[in-house]
Each structure stands twice: as C-alpha cells, then as structure tokens.
Amino acid sequence: xxxxxVAMLLAGGExxxxxxILSDGNIISTTSFxxxxxxxxxxxxxxxxxxIESVKLLKNYVGTAAAVCNELNYLEExxxxxxxxxxxxxxxxxxxxxxxxxxxxKGADVTVAGLPLCAREAKRFGIMHTDDNGMIYRFDNKANExxxxxxxxxxxxxxxKVLREIxxxxxxxxxxxxxxxxxxxxxxxxxxxxxxxxxxxxxxxxNLKDYWDANxxxxxxxxxxxxxxxxxxxxxxxxxxxxxxxxGKGVTKRAVIGSSCEIYGEVTGSVIGxxxxxxxxxxxxxxxxxxxxxxxxxxxxxxxxxxxxCTIGSECFIGDGDDIGxxxxxxxxxxxxxxxAGSVIPSYVTIGRDTVIIGRTSREDYSNGKxxxxxxxxxxx
Amino acid sequence: xxxxxIIMPHMMRQLAGIHDNDxxxxxxxxxxxIASMFRCVDIVLDNMVNSGIENILCIPNSRDDMAYVxxxxxxxPVISNDVDNYLNACNEEYVIVSYAGSxxxxxxxxxxxKHILKNADVTYLTNDSNEYMGCFVxxxxxxxxxxxxxxxxxxxxxxxLLPDTFEIFNKMMYNIIGSKNGLCYMIGEYGRMISxxxxxxxxxxxxxxxxxxxxxxxxxxxxxxxxxxxxxxxxNELAKVCNSIISNGCVINGAVDNSVIFDEVYIGHNSKIKxxxxxxxxxxxxxxxxxxxxxxxxxxxxxxxxxxxRTDNIGMILGTT
Numbered sequence: 024x025x026x027x028x029v030a031m032l033l034a035g036g037e038x039x040x041x042x043x044i045l046s047d048g049n050i051i052s053t054t055s056f057x058x059x060x061x062x063x064x065x066x067x068x069x070x071x072x073x074x075i076e077s078v079k080l081l082k083n084y085v086g087t088a089a090a091v092c093n094e095l096n097y098l099e100e101x102x103x104x105x106x107x108x109x110x111x112x113x114x115x116x117x118x119x120x121x122x123x124x125x126x127x128x129k130g131a132d133v134t135v136a137g138l139p140l141c142a143r144e145a146k147r148f149g150i151m152h153t154d155d156n157g158m159i160y161r162f163d164n165k166a167n168e169x170x171x172x173x174x175x176x177x178x179x180x181x182x183x184k185v186l187r188e189i190x191x192x193x194x195x196x197x198x199x200x201x202x203x204x205x206x207x208x209x210x211x212x213x214x215x216x217x218x219x220x221x222x223x224x225x226x227x228x229x230n231l232k233d234y235w236d237a238n239x240x241x242x243x244x245x246x247x248x249x250x251x252x253x254x255x256x257x258x259x260x261x262x263x264x265x266x267x268x269x270x271g272k273g274v275t276k277r278a279v280i281g282s283s284c285e286i287y288g289e290v291t292g293s294v295i296g297x298x299x300x301x302x303x304x305x306x307x308x309x310x311x312x313x314x315x316x317x318x319x320x321x322x323x324x325x326x327x328x329x330x331x332x333c334t335i336g337s338e339c340f341i342g343d344g345d346d347i348g349x350x351x352x353x354x355x356x357x358x359x360x361x362x363x364a365g366s367v368i369p370s371y372v373t374i375g376r377d378t379v380i381i382g383r384t385s386r387e388d389y390s391n392g393k394x395x396x397x398x399x400x401x402x403x404x
Numbered sequence: 405x406x407x408x409x410i411i412m413p414h415m416m417r418q419l420a421g422i423h424d425n426d427x428x429x430x431x432x433x434x435x436x437x438i439a440s441m442f443r444c445v446d447i448v449l450d451n452m453v454n455s456g457i458e459n460i461l462c463i464p465n466s467r468d469d470m471a472y473v474x475x476x477x478x479x480x481p482v483i484s485n486d487v488d489n490y491l492n493a494c495n496e497e498y499v500i501v502s503y504a505g506s507x508x509x510x511x512x513x514x515x516x517x518k519h520i521l522k523n524a525d526v527t528y529l530t531n532d533s534n535e536y537m538g539c540f541v542x543x544x545x546x547x548x549x550x551x552x553x554x555x556x557x558x559x560x561x562x563x564x565l566l567p568d569t570f571e572i573f574n575k576m577m578y579n580i581i582g583s584k585n586g587l588c589y590m591i592g593e594y595g596r597m598i599s600x601x602x603x604x605x606x607x608x609x610x611x612x613x614x615x616x617x618x619x620x621x622x623x624x625x626x627x628x629x630x631x632x633x634x635x636x637x638x639x640n641e642l643a644k645v646c647n648s649i650i651s652n653g654c655v656i657n658g659a660v661d662n663s664v665i666f667d668e669v670y671i672g673h674n675s676k677i678k679x680x681x682x683x684x685x686x687x688x689x690x691x692x693x694x695x696x697x698x699x700x701x702x703x704x705x706x707x708x709x710x711x712x713x714r715t716d717n718i719g720m721i722l723g724t725t
Contacts, residue, residue: 058636059652241638244657250635251655262631265621266440266651266666268612273646275639275656282636282652283621285614295636 028123028180029077029103030070031091034063034111035084041231044363044381045313045330051228052111055313055331057241057250058281058294060259062228063111068257070109073119077101080111086198087177088205092190098183106186108179108201114237114248115176115225116255122219123180131217132185133209135159137173138225142166145174148227149202151218159216162206173218175202176225185214224248232357235328238294238311242277263297272303281314288318302337310342319370326376327360335362336370344375344396365404405456407498407516407541408491411448411481413465414503414538414570416600418700419720433598434504435469439611440651440666440684441620442629444504444598445473450627453479455512457500461490478628487551491544499547502529503538503570505598507607508591509619509627515541515589525584531595534588538570538597541589542581550580570599594619605698605718608664608681611649634667642673651684658688672707679715697721 034052043049052063070078079097081090091098091108098106105126107119117136126134137151145166151173152161166172179201181189189209193199209216224247226237240246250257265283269275274289281297288305296314301307304321311328318324319337326342329335342360360374363381372389374380375396382402386392394400414433434445442450445462452460460481464470470483484490491499498519500512510529519527519541526546529537542550554576594616596607610616620627634653639645644659653668658675665671665682672690682688682699689707696713699705700722713719 244640251638251653256633257635258633261633264441264629264632264634264652264667266649266664267637268614268617269645269648269650271647275645276643277641278639278643279636280639280650290639 027103028075028105028107028119029079029098029101030075030107030109030119031094031098032063032066032070032078032080032109032111033087033090034080035082035090036110036112037084038229041361041379042229042234044361044379045231045234045328054228054234055296056114056228056234057238058279058296059261060257062114064257064259065114065116066109066111068255069115069117069119070107071258072116072255075107075119077103087201088190088193088199089197091186092194092199095187095190095194098187103183106181106183108177108181110177110227112228113177113225114228115221115223116248116257117178117221117223117225118255119178119180122178122221125219126180126182126217129157129217130215131158132182132214133206134180134217134219135206136176136178136221137218138176138221139171140174141168142170142172143168145172148174148176151175153218157218157220159206159218160210162202162210173220176221177202177227178221179206180219185209189214231328231359231361235311235326235357235359239292239309241279241294242292244277261297270303273301288320296331305337313364324360326358327362329362330364330366332364333362333366333368335368336372338371339368340373341368342376343373363404405458405513405516406496407457407500407512408494408496408544409452409457409460409481409512410487410499410501410547411445411460411462412501412503412538412570412573413463414505415465416570416598418601418722432465432469432504433604434465435472436598436604437666437684438507439608439617439620439649439664442627443469443472444507445469446629447507447509447620447627448502448504449473449476449479449481451508451510451512452500452502453628454625455510457512459494459496461487463487472630476628476630488548491548494544497544498541499544500541501539501547503597505570505603506538506595507598508537508595509593509623510539510591510595512541518589519587522587523585524587526581527587527589529595530588530590531597532590532592534590535597536574537591537595538599540577546581546584550577553580601698601720602718605681609662609679611664612647612662632667657690658692666701694721 036051038049038051046054056062146164150166151159263282267284270287273286277292278290280295284299286301287303288301290307292309293307294311298315301318302320305318306323309326310324313331316333318335322339324341358376361379367383369386372392374394377397379399382404415430462481462483527541529539598604637650637654640657643656646661648660649664651667656671657673658671661678663677663680666684669682669686671688675692678695680694680697683701685702688705691708692705693710697719704724
C-alpha cells in the first residue's frame with residue numbers, strides 16, 4: 024500500500040506545572056477539554072477529516088524533531104511521499120490536504136502552516152518572514168510590534184526525501200526541535216520552505232490560562248470553534264451518551280454541559296464534563312468542571328478549574344477575593360483556582376484566587392476555614 | 405438459562421385518522437428511542453442477555469431496525485420468521501416472548517423460577533398497576549402451538565406489517581392459552597408497555613423523575629446501547645431550561661420547560677417548548693411555541709409557528725412544517 028502522506032503526531036508535550044495537575048503524567052494532549060474531548064482529539068480528527076490513514080503517535084518528549092528521528096525506521100518502512108508533523112496540544116480544525124496541495128503547487132521541500140497574528144502575540148510561537156511568493160527566507164521572533172506577522176503553528180509538511188536527508192544529518196543532536204533547529208538548517212541548506220496561511224481558529228495550550236481561555240471560547244454564542252457541524256467534525260473516544268437533567272431550580276446559560284450531568288444549581292459561563300452533579304443553590308461561574316465531580320449545596324465556584332472525580336462539599340466559596348499573584352511554584356497569576364483530579368474539599372471553607380489544591384483535604388487543613396489567595400495545598404489523593 | 409427469548413414484531417401508528425394507511429405513518433416500536441438513551445429493543449435485548457438467555461430470536465418487521473439488531477456488537481440474535489424451526493433446533497424447554505415496547509429492567513431467570521415453582525402454564529409480566537407488560541413465559545410446546553395458530557389465521561397477511569400486531573396477537577394468545585393455568589409476575593420497580601404514541605410520550609416524560617432515571621441510567625449493569633459521538637449540549641445566553649432532559653449535540657437558545665429533548669436538537673431564540681418530547685435531529689426556528697407535543701426525528705419547525713396539543717391528546721408533528 025502506498026501512502027501519499029503519513030502523519031507524525033507529537034503527543035508527548037509536557038504541561039507547565041500549573042496545567043500539569045489536570046492530567047495524568049503532565050501530558051497536555053490527554054487533558055480533558057470542552058466537556059467531552061481530550062486535547063489530542065482535535066489533531067486526530069483533523070488527520071481523519073483530511074483522509075490521512077496512517078497516524079503515528081510519538082509519546083516520548085525528547086524534542087519535536089528528535090522524537091521523529093527515533094521513528095525513522097517507521098518512516099522508511101512506510102516510505103510515503105510526504106510527512107505531516109502535527110502537535111497534539113493544539114486546538115483547531117484544519118484540512119491538511121489543502122496545505123499539501125499548496126506544498127505541491129509551490130514545489131516546496133517543506134511547508135509551514137502560519138497564523139496571522141499581531142507581532143507581539145506571534146513572537147511566542149516564532150515568526151516566519153516570507154517573500155511575495157509566500158516562500159520563507161527567515162525565522163526569528165523579531166518584528167515590528169504593531170504589525171501583523173505570520174506565527175508558526177507547529178504544523179509542517181515535509182517531502183519525505185528531504186526530511187530523511189535532513190534528519191540523517193542532524194540525528195543525535197540532543198533535544199532537536201523543528202522550529203529551533205531543523206527549519207533554520209533547511210534554510211541554510213537552501214531547501215525551499217513555503218508558508219501556508221491558515222485563517223481559522225487555533226490555540227496552543229501551554230499553561231492554565233491558555234487552557235481556560237480556549238474552553239471559554241466554546242461558551243460564547245458564536246464560537247469561532249464550531250463543534251456542532253458535521254463538516255470537519257471533531258471525534259472523541261467518550262462513549263457515554265446519557266442525556267443530562269436540569270432541575271426546576273437549575274439555571275444553565277452560556278454553558279457547555281456533558282452527558283449524564285444532573286444540574287440542580289446555577290451554571291453560567293462554564294464548561295462542565297460528563298457525570299457531574301451540581302446541587303441546589305450551588306453557583307458555578309466562569310469555570311471548568313471535569314468528569315465525575317460532585318459539587319455540594321450552595322457552594323460558589325468562581326473562575327475555578329476542577330479536574331476529574333473531585334468532591335466539593337456544601338457552602339464553600341471557591342475563588343474568593345481579588346487576584347493577587349501567587350507564591351506557589353511556577354507562579355499562578357491568572358486569578359484561577361485549580362483543583363487536581365480526585366481532590367476532596369470539605370464543606371464550609373473559603374478558598375482564594377491563584378490557588379492550587381491537590382488531594383484529600385479536610386477541615387483541619389484550612390486555618391479559620393480559609394485558604395488565602397496565592398497559596399497551594401498538596402495532600403494524598 | 406433454560407429458556408429462549410423471542411422478540412415480537414411490533415408496529416404502531418404515529419398519527420391517528422386520515423393517515424392510517426400511509427406506510428410512513430407506521431413505525432416500529434423496537435427502533436423508537438427512550439429518553440435519548442436507548443432504543444426500545446435495546447432494553448429488551450439487554451434484559452434477555454443479562455438474564456443469561458443465550459438464544460434470542462427476533463421476528464423481523466418491515467423497518468430498518470432489523471439491520472440495527474443484526475449489527476449489534478454485544479449480542480447476536482437470530483433474525484427469522486420461522487419460529488417453528490428455530491424452537492425445534494433449541495434445547496431449552498421454555499420460551500420468553502416479549503414485545504420491544506416492554507420497558508422495564510427485569511431478571512427473567514427469577515420469572516422463570518417462579519413459573520416453574522408454581523407449575524404455571526403461562527406467566528404474564530405485569531407492572532405495579534397490574535397492567536400487562538407485553539411479555540410472558542411459557543413452555544416450548546405451548547409457544548409453538550400459539551405461533552402455528554397465528555400463521556393459520558393471518559394466512560396471506562403478513563403479521564409483521566400490521567400496525568395492530570399487539571392486539572391481534574393478544575387475542576390469539578387468549579384463545580390458545582387463556583383457559584390454562586396463568587400466573588402474573590409483578591415487576592417490583594418501573595414497568596410500562598408502549599403500545600401507542602400516548603404511552604410513548606408518557607414513558608419519556610417519566611424520565612424527568614429521578615427514580616426512573618436511576619433505574620435506567622445509573623443501575624448496574626449499564627444498558628447496552630449504540631454510541632453516538634455528539635458534542636456536549638450548549639446553552640446560550642438566553643436559554644432558560646427547567647425540569648428537562650437535554651441530550652448531547654443540542655444547542656439551546658430558548659426556553660425549555662418540563663420536556664425531554666433528544667440528541668442534536670437546535671432550539672431558536674425566543675422559542676418555548678413546554679411539556680413536550682422532541683426527538684433527535686430537530687430544528688426549531690425562532691419564536692416557535694410547542695406545548696404537549698411529540699416532534700418526530702429530523703423535523704423542522706419553522707420560525708413563528710405554534711403547536712399546542714392537549715394533555716389528553718398529545719400533538720404529533722412530523723417532517724417539515
């Protein structure tokens with residue numbers, strides 16, 4: 024069987040400390056998203072919708088290009104025409120086939136997908152400088168801050184012969200990255216690198232704030248990320264189909280709510296996973312609640328991210344006060360409260376902002392029933 | 405278990421009156437969904453499989469649900485009209501016959517034990533209001549006699565096409581085994597028989613009761629059903645949902661009160677749905693009002709339209725209005 028294009032999906036990207044508490048093993052791509060999905064479902068669905076039959080998951084994080092180097096035997100065996108490199112930590116819907124068409128049309132050795140952003144934003148991802156024909160002549164993070172720039176989305180199509188030649192040259196270089204090492208080397212070797220402009224929705228999930236922002240995008244009435252169309256459908260592996268129940272006293276506005284939830288309280292501006300129970304009088308506002316979490320009566324959660332399987336008592340106030348920045352490791356400055364998977368929070372406690380709670384906490388762990396803003400608490404699960 | 409299961413074909417009319425003979429008006433109960441969670445036939449098959457029944461015969465009807473039953477991953481019933489041959493080939497001594505509209509969770513093993521213990525000729529399943537649940541247990545011989553009688557009587561008319569199969573079969577059953585030693589087995593928990601659109605509406609609405617949801621949604625083992633990969637439900641700024649079931653893939657812009665909304669339903673701005681059951685893949689435009697109705701699958705309700713049924717005569721809306 025001849026494979027025109029095989030996909031190498033980088034699924035091992037490690038989360039920054041704050042986002043890491045939401046997933047097993049700190050892996051971004053397997054973190055729950057949007058009340059049903061895992062972040063990696065987007066890249067996988069894109070591959071499927073682009074008609075790519077071979078997708079290789081690269082789990083070890085040793086550098087993006089280093090991970091592909093480790094799979095050279097796989098690629099030799101498949102011997103495709105083209106190799107698509109995608110990252111499992113990005114949220115977007117893209118047809119890679121259109122990008123391949125451009126790649127072929129331009130006679131490129133490499134094509135890099137680029138998103139037009141203001142230069143200040145684009146710097147974070149690397150800026151592609153292109154000529155009138157859309158061919159890239161330089162990569163860096165310098166540009167006039169007030170102008171638009173083309174940010175690299177971390178989506179690459181290589182002609183396999185070129186990728187092979189380059190990776191054989193660079194093999195063994197520790198922490199080899201496409202953006203930092205491989206593409207500049209390609210330029211130096213005189214390879215033809217084309218840009219492919221993508222104008223849709225794209226988010227890179229790297230920290231807790233990115234994650235919260237991307238979830239909140241789903242809650243807006245007109246979301247740039249439409250999950251409700253058959254066209255370029257996003258698939259998932261969540262096999263639950265049970266409907267949800269909203270009680271006579273329940274309120275659900277600007278909310279995305281997963282299967283088999285029971286909502287007796289108020290949910291606004293929030294994304295709720297499957298099997299979540301929100302009791303009467305509880306208020307969940309601008310928050311993300313993941314699968315199987317229970318929220319007791321009259322508890323208020325404001326800008327909270329509560330991971331899977333947590334139990335939160337009644338009469339709590341979570342997300343109290345103003346943002347103050349944090350003294351926690353890694354720094355939590357987003358005003359969010361993060362609660363790790365399987366955590367327990369007792370009834371009648373107040374928890375400030377920029378806080379992190381992991382594990383089974385009890386009443387004695389909170390002095391005066393409070394966890395002040397900027398603090399964290401880690402207990403056994 | 406020492407019994408085979410037989411699932412009867414079961415058709416019913418959606419609209420009464422002038423549409424009686426329109427083929428599109430007749431639906432198979434087996435393929436109707438309950439609370440957007442499972443098809444009626446799922447629950448009957450699930451009961452049979454969980455009770456340890458190894459051989460299940462599904463008598464086909466004219467609708468597409470035979471393809472559904474034939475392609476299930478979790479059980480492989482035989483689909484055939486030839487009850488005689490099927491029963492002859494089986495070693496089991498008893499037969500459990502059920503209609504797809506028999507909505508309950510039951511361990512047939514218990515029913516059979518009681519049937520044998522009481523030395524009954526036939527055991528009828530009833531609910532706690534003493535209504536017949538469209539399911540009975542009898543010996544293989546009696547069952548074969550019954551089906552022979554059916555075949556002799558309906559002759560050229562194909563039983564599986566008739567909308568009134570349930571009533572016709574019950575009459576024959578009464579003629580053949582009505583005089584025998586009959587026993588009733590009352591189901592301890594929820595039990596309803598779906599025989600027309602009114603009872604179908606009622607069963608769906610009863611899922612607004614948490615005890616009923618508990619029996620079918622939470623009680624282990626989980627009911628086998630077919631996976632649908634729909635996104636989570638989305639509620640926009642002006643959504644106002646009260647005492648209702650909402651399913652995956654829905655987008656709600658209006659008000660939903662005391663209703664059951666199936667998969668992939670869009671409800672427009674300023675629309676209101678009250679005391680209604682909206683089946684899957686329905687589009688409801690802006691400013692619509694629907695009360696005491698069932699809206700059929702894949703229907704489109706135009707903007708600014710009003711449909712009001714009565715509590716004693718539920719409205720049925722099909723197709724594009």
